[in-house]
Each structure stands twice: as structure tokens, then as C-alpha cells.
């Protein structure tokens with residue numbers, strides 16, 4: 079079936095009469111054509127309810143079961159350990175909720191100051207309800223002090239939750255080491271791995287986690303479907319309650335098309351790890367080296383390695399990211415200033431502030447994130463357009479603000 083509206087040329091995504099140069103893959107990703115093909119029949123032909131007893135529903139239930147197997151293969155787990163949710167945010171909230179509710183005497187959580195807002199906001203809400211949260215700091219490279227994490231675990235700690243890779247800087251945390259500490263102390267361990275499928279190995283047995291969150295729209299599948307891996311034997315309390323779906327672990331009629339898409343995308347992510355990652359990393363490094371070499375006053379935020387192969391976070395001195403993004407947008411280039419959820423506000427990124435950066439430097443930070451669909455020609459377009467944009471902004475005023483650019 080033809081996929082309308084958006085196709086990929088050698089240069090970028092062509093949408094109606096406009097070419098889009100997409101460097102915001104940590105915000106969301108293009109739905110892969112193979113994924114669209116896999117999901118469409120579940121809107122057009124096989125639209126039954128997977129819980130129904132008749133065959134028209136059973137066949138849909140079988141498709142959900144197949145997707146569960148595909149995700150389990152990606153994670154190297156049993157399919158009964160895969161719970162489908164509505165998004166990465168819900169998966170994170172559900173894991174924290176489960177750990178706290180199933181261990182009512184334990185009212186302490188350990189997490190990091192650089193988590194996605196899904197965890198930061200939930201943690202702040204829990205604090206208002208009397209749960210104590212230890213927010214672990216990071217150093218100037220965005221890295222964790224694992225010894226401090228070890229010291230922070232207490233008798234009453236219900237859960238340690240540390241993201242696998244940071245969505246803004248791409249910095250990767252040492253999950254296996256952290257998991258070993260948690261096991262040693264008898265504490266449950268959750269990781270937000272939303273940014274990692276197709277970029278980092280995702281073997282939950284090797285990682286040693288109890289809970290792991292994923293979100294379909296970060297791996298070339300649609301928005302509105304997530305996964306929470308829940309180790310067999312790890313406590314479970316439903317966060318969304320209703321029907322007995324997901325073996326009683328998550329109520330609500332399944333987003334069948336989304337789940338089928340997730341399965342297909344999971345299979346492709348596993349293949350892409352070997353095939354696509356070296357190419358994405360080479361392209362990202364070429365882009366980053368070019369910008370650092372050709373534009374003065376630019377610094378990389380976060381450790382060079384270990385880092386997601388697709389992510390580059392750069393601060394441009396004497397510029398506001400919002401202004402840079404506006405001018406990039408006029409050239410058809412999509413990028414962001416840190417987490418998309420906070421874009422639109424001029425507040426500096428909580429991740430960069432936690433890394434000890436000044437608000438001035440943090441406000442000049444732009445995140446560029448690539449995917450397997452990013453081409454050499456797109457990188458050339460970006461690296462060609464960026465130097466005059468920065469020069470123009472720096473020439474306009476000591477610190478051109480987005481408002482000035484909008485007026486210009």
C-alpha cells in the first residue's frame with residue numbers, strides 16, 4: 079500500500095512542497111514504511127477486540143502475542159515479562175508506583191537529577207505525598223558517581239531508577255554496575271531505556287534490571303504505545319486499572335495497531351544495532367567535528383563516550399538556542415534545545431544545569447539527533463547553513479534573543 083504525504087529523498091523528507099531536514103530523532107522518529115505496512119491491516123481489516131472469544135477477535139489476539147514475542151526477543155526476556163502500556167511516561171510511572179505500593183514500609187527512592195521529566199515530575203509529586211527521593215547529582219560530563227549511588231541506598235529504599243542513556247546529551251550510564259549494587263543490597267532497579275533501542279544492546283538479563291521502560295515512537299513506530307519489561311518475580315501492582323488485559327497487569331483495551339507496530343519495529347531495531355549504528359555514529363561524528371572545527375565558541379555538552387551514537391548536544395556561545403532553532407527552521411532544519419517536552423520555554427535544561435553549567439551556557443545548547451534515515455546530504459545541508467546563522471546572530475547583538483529573531 080502506498081504511504082502518502084511524506085517520502086524520503088536523498089536530501090531529506092519531502093512533505094508536500096517542503097523538504098524537511100530532520101535532526102530531532104530523540105524527540106520522535108519517522109515511522110518506518112515496513113512498520114506502517116504491518117500496522118495498517120489492524121485499522122482496516124483486523125479491527126476486532128483481542129479479548130473477544132470469537133475467531134475474528136482471536137486472530138487479533140494472536141497478533142498481539144506475536145508482537146510480545148518480538149519485543150521479548152529484542153530484550154532477551156520471556157514474553158510474559160513484557161507489559162504493553164500507552165507510552166514511556168506511563169511505563170516509568172508504573173514501575174515506580176509498583177515498587178512503592180508493593181513494599182509499603184519502604185518510602186525512599188534513589189534516582190538522578192538528569193532523568194526525563196516523566197520521572198522528575200512523578201518524583202516531585204511523590205515527595206509531596208511524603209516519599210523521600212534522593213536526586214543523585216552528575217559531574218560536568220553528565221556522569222554519575224556510582225559510589226555515591228551505593229551510599230545512598232538505605233534500609234527503606236523501595237527502588238533505584240537510573241536512565242540507561244540521557245535523552246539530551248546521550249550520555250550512557252553504567253547499568254550493569256548499578257544493577258549489581260542494587261542486587262547486593264536487595265533493592266529493586268528500574269531503568270528508563272526509552273532512548274536506547276537500535277542504538278545500544280538491550281539484553282535485560284545481562285543488564286540485570288528488574289524493570290525497563292521503552293516507547294515505540296523512539297524506534298520508528300507510532301506514538302501512544304510503550305513497554306514495561308517486568309522481571310518474573312519482581313513485584314507488580316497495576317498503575318492503570320480496569321479489565322484483565324496484559325494478564326491483569328494493565329487495564330485498558332490494547333492499542334493493537336500500535337502494539338503490532340512495536341513488534342515490527344523491535345525486530346528492525348535488533349537488526350539495526352549491527353547494521354545501522356556504525357553508519358549513524360560516523361555521520362554524527364562527521365557532523366559534530368565539522369561544527370566544532372568551523373564555528374568558534376562551540377562546546378560539546380556531556381562525555382564524548384560512552385554516548386548514544388546518534389546524539390550531539392552543543393552549546394553556542396553568545397547565542398540563544400531558541401533563536402538558532404528559529405533560523406534553522408527557516409532552512410527546513412528540525413532540531414531542539416534539549417527535551418522536546420520543555421521546548422517553548424526559555425528555561426535552561428535541568429540536565430545541563432545539573433552538570434554545573436551556567437544558565438547562559440545552557441540556554442545556548444542545541445541537541446542534534448540522527449537516525450538510520452539521516453543522509454550525508456542532510457548533514458552537509460546543516461553544516462553549510464549553521465555557520466552563517468551563528469555569525470548573523472552573534473553580529474546582531476551581544477546575545478540575540480528568540481524574540482528579536484521573530485521580529486526580524
Ligand code: PLP
Pocket residue numbers: 104105164165166167168194196241243244245270271272273293294302304
Ligand atoms: N524517557 C525518556 C528518556 C524520553 O526521552 C522520553 C521522551 O522523550 C520519555 C521517557 C517519555 O516517553 P513518551 O513520550 O513515550 O511518554
